[in-house]
Amino acid sequence: MAKTALIVGASRGLGLGLVQEYAARGWDVIGTVRTPGTLLHKVPGIDVETLDINEPEQIAALRGRLKDRTLDLLFVNAGVMMSNRAETIGAVATDEFTRVMTSNALGPMRTLEALAPLVSAQGVMAVMTSMLGSVAGNTGGGTEVYRASKAALNSLLKSFAARQKKSQTFLAVHPGWVKTEIGGPNAPLDIGTSVRGMADMIARRTGQPGVAFVNYDGTEIPW
Numbered sequence: 001m002a003k004t005a006l007i008v009g010a011s012r013g014l015g016l017g018l019v020q021e022y023a024a025r026g027w028d029v030i031g032t033v034r035t036p037g038t039l040l041h042k043v044p045g046i047d048v049e050t051l052d053i054n055e056p057e058q059i060a061a062l063r064g065r066l067k068d069r070t071l072d073l074l075f076v077n078a079g080v081m082m083s084n085r086a087e088t089i090g091a092v093a094t095d096e097f098t099r100v101m102t103s104n105a106l107g108p109m110r111t112l113e114a115l116a117p118l119v120s121a122q123g124v125m126a127v128m129t130s131m132l133g134s135v136a137g138n139t140g141g142g143t144e145v146y147r148a149s150k151a152a153l154n155s156l157l158k159s160f161a162a163r164q165k166k167s168q169t170f171l172a173v174h175p176g177w178v179k180t181e182i183g184g185p186n187a188p189l190d191i192g193t194s195v196r197g198m199a200d201m202i203a204r205r206t207g208q209p210g211v212a213f214v215n216y217d218g219t220e221i222p223w
């Protein structure tokens with residue numbers, strides 16, 4: 001029987017790429033978007049669902065609609081960049097801090113926690129973090145609030161994993177530096193290379209319980 005993946009935040013960029021990669025591998029794929037008429041709507045054979053991860057009632061509604069599905073992979077990819085990447089913690093407006101933290105840490109983990117009961121006992125739950133979220137690796141600073149939001153996401157994933165089934169796999173995934181709206185045109189990787197790497201890495205880690213912070217190529221990143 002085909003495996004099932006739910007990719008949250010799949011209207012464009014890496015989320016859309018993940019949907020296309022898993023569909024090409026023969027999986028049943030559900031992808032979520034916030035708005036009608038996205039690139040995901042043009043991909044044949046995909047179940048398209050609506051979800052804004054910052055709206056708890058939308059998360060609950062999606063959980064209800066999917067109540068009879070079993071997920072082999074739940075991957076929360078949705079995330080945002082700072083409006084001004086150079087802004088320091090002393091300069092950032094409270095609204096902007098709240099937007100980035102909510103969209104990159106609270107929203108993804110609320111979504112993961114609500115949908116986790118749909119994931120199989122040997123299943124994989126992943127969030128799209130960034131190597132910029134590595135506290136150990138932060139020697140240069142920069143993009144301060146984005147870094148903090150991904151560090152918070154990593155920390156919350158670890159706390160969540162500690163209270164879940166010991167047979168499941170929990171991954172904080174760095175996709176590489178990829179040409180998307182967030183990655184920008186100077187990024188060295190294309191979406192195809194990143195999503196193939198992530199899907200291969202997830203396949204290798206499936207059935208290996210525990211929590212890890214991993215690059216798209218499978219190498220581990222220090223927390």
Ligand SMILES: NC(=O)c1ccc[n+]([C@@H]2O[C@H](COP(=O)([O-])OP(=O)(O)OC[C@H]3O[C@@H](n4cnc5c(N)ncnc54)[C@H](OP(=O)(O)O)[C@@H]3O)[C@@H](O)[C@H]2O)c1
Nearest residue numbers: 009011013014034052053078079130177178180181182183
């Ligand atoms: N590209 C890189 O080099 C890179 C590196 C490290 C980490 N990442 C991470 O990779 C993930 C995907 O980013 P990307 O590079 O593919 O950028 P992107 O093209 O800007 O895609 C961001 C995606 O997140 C969705 N999203 C944002 N806020 C959302 C919300 N509140 N609810 C639901 N969906 C939401 C967007 O949906 P809409 O179309 O509705 O806005 C879009 O599908 C992000 O978490 C990002 O931090 C990217």
